[in-house]
Structure formats: structure tokens, C-alpha cells
Amino acid sequence: MAPIRLAIVGVGKIARDQHLPSIAGNPAFTLVAAVSRHDPQIEGVPSFASLDELFASDVKVDAIALCTPPQVRYELAAKALLRGCHVFLEKPPGATLSEVEALRALADEHRVTLFASWHSRFAAGVAPARAWLTERDIRKVQIIWREDVRVWHPGQAWIWEPEGLGVFDPGINALSIATHILPRPFFLTAATLSVPANRAAPIAADLTFTDGAGTPITMDLDWRQTGPQSWDIIVETDAGTLRLARGGADLFLPDSTHSDGDVEYAGLYAHFASLVAAGQSDVDVAPLRHVADANLRGTRISVEAFED
Amino acid sequence: MAPIRLAIVGVGKIARDQHLPSIAGNPAFTLVAAVSRHDPQIEGVPSFASLDELFASDVKVDAIALCTPPQVRYELAAKALLRGCHVFLEKPPGATLSEVEALRALADEHRVTLFASWHSRFAAGVAPARAWLTERDIRKVQIIWREDVRVWHPGQAWIWEPEGLGVFDPGINALSIATHILPRPFFLTAATLSVPANRAAPIAADLTFTDGAGTPITMDLDWRQTGPQSWDIIVETDAGTLRLARGGADLFLPDSTHSDGDVEYAGLYAHFASLVAAGQSDVDVAPLRHVADANLRGTRISVEAFED
Numbered sequence: 001m002a003p004i005r006l007a008i009v010g011v012g013k014i015a016r017d018q019h020l021p022s023i024a025g026n027p028a029f030t031l032v033a034a035v036s037r038h039d040p041q042i043e044g045v046p047s048f049a050s051l052d053e054l055f056a057s058d059v060k061v062d063a064i065a066l067c068t069p070p071q072v073r074y075e076l077a078a079k080a081l082l083r084g085c086h087v088f089l090e091k092p093p094g095a096t097l098s099e100v101e102a103l104r105a106l107a108d109e110h111r112v113t114l115f116a117s118w119h120s121r122f123a124a125g126v127a128p129a130r131a132w133l134t135e136r137d138i139r140k141v142q143i144i145w146r147e148d149v150r151v152w153h154p155g156q157a158w159i160w161e162p163e164g165l166g167v168f169d170p171g172i173n174a175l176s177i178a179t180h181i182l183p184r185p186f187f188l189t190a191a192t193l194s195v196p197a198n199r200a201a202p203i204a205a206d207l208t209f210t211d212g213a214g215t216p217i218t219m220d221l222d223w224r225q226t227g228p229q230s231w232d233i234i235v236e237t238d239a240g241t242l243r244l245a246r247g248g249a250d251l252f253l254p255d256s257t258h259s260d261g262d263v264e265y266a267g268l269y270a271h272f273a274s275l276v277a278a279g280q281s282d283v284d285v286a287p288l289r290h291v292a293d294a295n296l297r298g299t300r301i302s303v304e305a306f307e308d
Numbered sequence: 309m310a311p312i313r314l315a316i317v318g319v320g321k322i323a324r325d326q327h328l329p330s331i332a333g334n335p336a337f338t339l340v341a342a343v344s345r346h347d348p349q350i351e352g353v354p355s356f357a358s359l360d361e362l363f364a365s366d367v368k369v370d371a372i373a374l375c376t377p378p379q380v381r382y383e384l385a386a387k388a389l390l391r392g393c394h395v396f397l398e399k400p401p402g403a404t405l406s407e408v409e410a411l412r413a414l415a416d417e418h419r420v421t422l423f424a425s426w427h428s429r430f431a432a433g434v435a436p437a438r439a440w441l442t443e444r445d446i447r448k449v450q451i452i453w454r455e456d457v458r459v460w461h462p463g464q465a466w467i468w469e470p471e472g473l474g475v476f477d478p479g480i481n482a483l484s485i486a487t488h489i490l491p492r493p494f495f496l497t498a499a500t501l502s503v504p505a506n507r508a509a510p511i512a513a514d515l516t517f518t519d520g521a522g523t524p525i526t527m528d529l530d531w532r533q534t535g536p537q538s539w540d541i542i543v544e545t546d547a548g549t550l551r552l553a554r555g556g557a558d559l560f561l562p563d564s565t566h567s568d569g570d571v572e573y574a575g576l577y578a579h580f581a582s583l584v585a586a587g588q589s590d591v592d593v594a595p596l597r598h599v600a601d602a603n604l605r606g607t608r609i610s611v612e613a614f615e616d
Contacts, residue, residue: 187406
């Protein structure tokens with residue numbers, strides 16, 4: 001099969017650090033163009049200031065990877081789907097749930113692949129964790145995601161706007177893993193969102209979920225963590241305790257350990273290639289739906305102003 | 309076919325005013341029980357203090373209608389679905405989107421009917437409005453839902469909690485009509501939620517949506533309207549203007565008018581009976597998804613405290 005001719009749209013840090021090496025490392029893809037308003041130079045690849053300019057050019061494109069901020073993702077994705085291009089969406093797949101549903105309908109109508117990617121689901125420990133949990137009785141789940149926003153998002157004002165999601169920007173990674181490894185669907189029962197007095201999005205959140213079996217599931221999200229950082233999911237079962245650490249990269253089971261380096265984006269692109277080959281889409285909005293539910297149902301409390 | 313043996317759960321004002329007359333008026337149903345913790349007396353029908361007591365009794369039940377507040381709806385609905393009962397959910401279908409998805413999965417698994425009802429969709433003008441719009445080019449949509457909360461929800465503290473939805477409690481009716489009559493899916497692009505200083509849920513909201521064709525759709529929700537009340541949807545098309553008034557009861561087209569009394573709950577029960585007969589479910593979360601999107605993406609501003 002001929003390689004998929006891919007254009008990357010939005011050439012920022014995540015594109016350079018993760019997408020470009022993964023595309024270069026996967027023979028199913030060939031990078032044919034870059035689209036960026038600001039910093040469009042990728043060596044050896046033609047650059048365009050807009051998707052319209054790309055589509056008006058002689059460059060033939062089968063698929064695009066959208067690495068722009070979520071606020072502008074719908075319009076670009078819709079434009080590509082309408083032209084019959086497959087679309088890879090960075091997380092989160094949109095600024096609202098409803099626009100993602102509209103994109104899904106468009107992809108179905110035009111018979112092209114839409115992939116709403118969740119990179120944390122491809123961390124090394126996640127697939128074995130999911131497999132191990134299918135055979136267990138789950139008693140309790142704790143999600144602890146505590147990091148220092150000053151280290152990871154220095155000076156990023158947009159992340160404190162509603163579309164930036166605040167502490168749910170990292171939290172949605174935890175939710176993408178939890179919705180993937182837990183065998184039963186779960187749902188929110190209570191939430192407290194701590195919003196700095198001078199910001200629109202939360203800096204911390206305490207969430208409680210349950211599932212059809214009444215399993216207690218708690219989530220502790222905090223961006224005010226200095227010192228050691230935590231990206232852990234702990235699942236207590238009838239056969240002992242599972243712990244995923246480092247955002248899913250390390251898996252600790254009662255009698256074994258799985259660990260690997262950063263394989264997330266390589267996994268995403270391998271999955272995207274298989275979706276295109278099979279003529280399928282993969283649009284699971286469950287992680288974003290939980291964040292919307294927390295905003296819908298949660299109680300907001302005002303906390304100390306946050307200054308970068 | 310034998311009538312569907314129905315139990316009504318939650319015997320409050322909406323049950324007495326709307327459900328009971330519609331059940332009595334539809335030969336497809338026979339009311340066999342009432343479940344209510346507080347005010348369980350319906351003449352000629354056995355009463356139970358809980359769903360567990362009903363299921364432990366000799367009364368045979370095929371379906372339940374859930375008229376309790378959304379906070380406790382999941383547990384009751386899940387209990388009924390697990391026993392193979394069909395379930396009719398009052399609006400909104402749940403306190404979160406994720407719990408409704410979990411119920412949908414349960415209904416599919418147990419091969420019973422789940423009906424997430426939206427009563428405004430059965431107002432007299434809605435079906436002809438939908439039919440008329442399928443053949444038009446839509447240029448602009450305005451939704452104006454302005455009512456006096458002191459008249460419609462006097463002293464109801466729960467409606468100001470997050471689960472009460474605030475002004476989205478009536479607003480979700482408008483959204484249930486708009487998502488039903490407009491031919492293309494639409495999605496939020498901006499929202500401002502006005503939240504009283506002493507309450508958790510908004511008293512007013514200004515929302516802007518669009519669809520894949522770029523149609524401007526605005527929604528003006530306000531609970532501070534004294535004097536004339538408005539529950540209007542105005543759609544400008546290539547063939548003139550459509551206006552739905554009185555929450556969908558009256559339809560004004562360029563060359564005709566459709567008007568009728570209150571037929572909403574009769575329509576809901578007729579639809580529920582046909583779903584049960586066909587072995588199908590009808591769970592459209594689009595209206596609640598728009599409310600969640602508004603809470604996810606909207607900007608909150610603090611306004612004057614509201615005292616009943």
C-alpha cells in the first residue's frame with residue numbers, strides 16, 4: 001500500500017517533539033506539507049500559511065494531523081473532512097462535545113477516518129493494565145494527578161480560559177486512561193472545582209465517581225504540587241493492587257512490573273494507519289464528557305489568585 | 309396486545325398534572341402502582357415507599373415512569389432496567405451525560421426500552437415546524453426564552469444547585485426543540501453565564517451557536533423577565549420566517565398557522581408505547597450535551613444576588 005500523504009497543521013512544541021519523530025518513524029506515512037501561521041519551517045517539506053493555501057496547491061494530501069489549539073480545531077477539521085481527507089485530532093478533540101459529534105457525522109458522511117487521539121492510552125503500561133483488569137473484581141479506584149503548573153505550563157494564559165480546561169488539561173489524560181482500563185462505564189457523583197479568584201478555569205478538583213457495581217472511584221487533581229509530581233492510578237482488586245505510575249508508563253502488578261520509555265505517539269500513529277486501512281473512525285468522547293460533567297454538576301469554590 | 313403495566317415513581321406536581329392524565333387517556337397502558345416516599349396516595353392504585361418494596365410485592369410491572377429529581381434518577385432507572393423493566397425518564401434524563409450513557413448500555417444489554425423524554429418536542433407546532441424546515445435554506449435562528457422564575461419556581465432552592473441547572477431548566481426545553489427541528493447538528497461557539505452572587509446556577513445566559521453551514525444561532529435565556537413571558541424560536545429562511553411561540557404550542561409560517569392545546573404528554577406516552585412495541589430505545593442526549601458544553605466552555609459572570 002502506498003504511504004499515506006500527511007500534512008501537519010499547527011507546528012508548535014507538541015508537533016516538533018512528538019508528531020514529527022513518530023511520522024518519520026512510521027513507513028505508513030510520508031509527510032508532504034506543513035501548515036502554520038507562525039513558524040512554518042520544517043526542513044525539506046513545503047509550508048503553507050493556511051489549509052486553504054495547501055488545498056489550492058499541487059501537493060496531494062490524504063490526511064492531516066491537527067495540532068492547533070482546540071478553539072480553532074472544528075473549522076480546520078471540517079474543511080479537511082469535506083475534501084475527503086482523513087483527520088487525526090490532538091487531544092482534546094474539540095472545545096465542545098457537540099462539535100465533535102458534528103465532525104463524527106461529517107466523517108461518516110464522507111467515508112473518511114476521524115481519529116480523536118488520547119496519547120496517554122498508548123503509554124506502555126496501559127494495554128497490560130487493561131488486560132489484567134478484565135479478569136478482576138474491582139473494589140476501589142484512586143486517581144492522583146498532582147503537578148506543578150509553573151513547571152509544565154509557564155506563562156500559558158490560554159490554559160486558564162474555559163477552553164484551556166485548567167487542571168483538566170492534564171486531568172483529561174488520567175480520564176482517558178481510566179475510561180480505557182476500567183471494564184465498566186463510570187459516572188460522576190460529586191465534584192468540587194477550585195478556581196483561582198483571577199482565573200476562569202480550575203487549579204484543582206476533587207471528583208467522586210461510581211459505576212453500575214457501586215465501585216468508589218476518586219480523582220484528586222491539583223496543579224499546586226511542588227516537589228515530587230504524581231500521575232498515578234491505583235486499582236484495588238480481589239487479586240491485589242494495580243498501580244500505574246508516570247502517567248501510564250510504569251505498571252506495577254502484584255507479581256510483575258511493566259515499564260517502557262515514551263511510546264505514546266508511535267502507538268497513536270500506528271493506530272491511525274490501521275484505522276485508515278480499515279476505513280474506520282475512532283472517536284471516543286468519554287474523557288471530555290467527564291470533564292463537561294464535572295463543569296456541569298460540580299460546585300465551584302473561589303481560591304487564592306494564581307500569578308505565574 | 310396486553311396493556312403495558314406501568315408504575316409511576318415520584319408522585320409530585322408533574323406526575324399529577326401531566327403523567328397521570330396521559331396514562332389514563334392511553335389504552336396501551338394500565339397504571340398498576342405508585343412509588344413515593346412522601347405523598348404516595350393515588351386513588352385505586354397500590355402505593356409503595358420504594359422501588360425495592362414494589363419489586364418485592366406481588367404487583368407485576370412491565371415499565372416505570374421516573375418523575376423524581378435528576379439527582380436520584382440513575383439508581384432507580386438502573387434497578388428497573390436490571391429487572392427487565394422498560395423505563396421512561398422525565399427530562400433531564402440524568403444529572404450527568406455519563407450516567408445516561410451507562411443507562412443506555414444497561415438497556416441495550418437487558419434488551420428493554422429506555423426513553424429519555426423531552427416533552428417540548430411533542431408540543432403541537434414542533435412536528436410541522438420540523439417538516440417545513442427540511443425543505444428550506446436556513447439563514448438565522450433566534451431562541452428567546454425569558455420567564456419570571458418567581459412565578460414558575462417559587463421558593464425552589466434545589467433549582468439553584470448545579471443539578472437544578474438554573475435557567476437551563478427551562479432552556480433545555482428550547483434546546484430540545486431546536487435540536488429536533490433544525491436539520492443540521494449545531495454547536496456552541498461562545499457563552500456567558502450570569503450567576504447570582506448567592507447561587508451556584510445561572511439566572512441568565514447568552515449563547516451563540518453555529519452549524520456546519522455557518523448559520524448564526526443565538527439563544528437568550530433569562531429568568532428575570534417580569535410582564536410578558538417569551539418562549540419563542542424564530543427561524544429566518546429563503547422562504548420567509550418561521551416562528552414557534554408558547555414553547556412550541558403555536559407555529560406561525562408565512563402562509564399558515566398551526567395551534568393546539570397541551571398535547572405534549574399524550575404524545576410522549578404514545579411514543580413510549582410504540583418504542584416498547586418495537587423493542588427500541590430513544591435516548592437523545594443532545595439537549596443536555598449543549599447545557600454541559602455551555603458550562604464547560606462558557607464564561608461565568610457574577611450578578612446581583614437572587615432572593616425569592
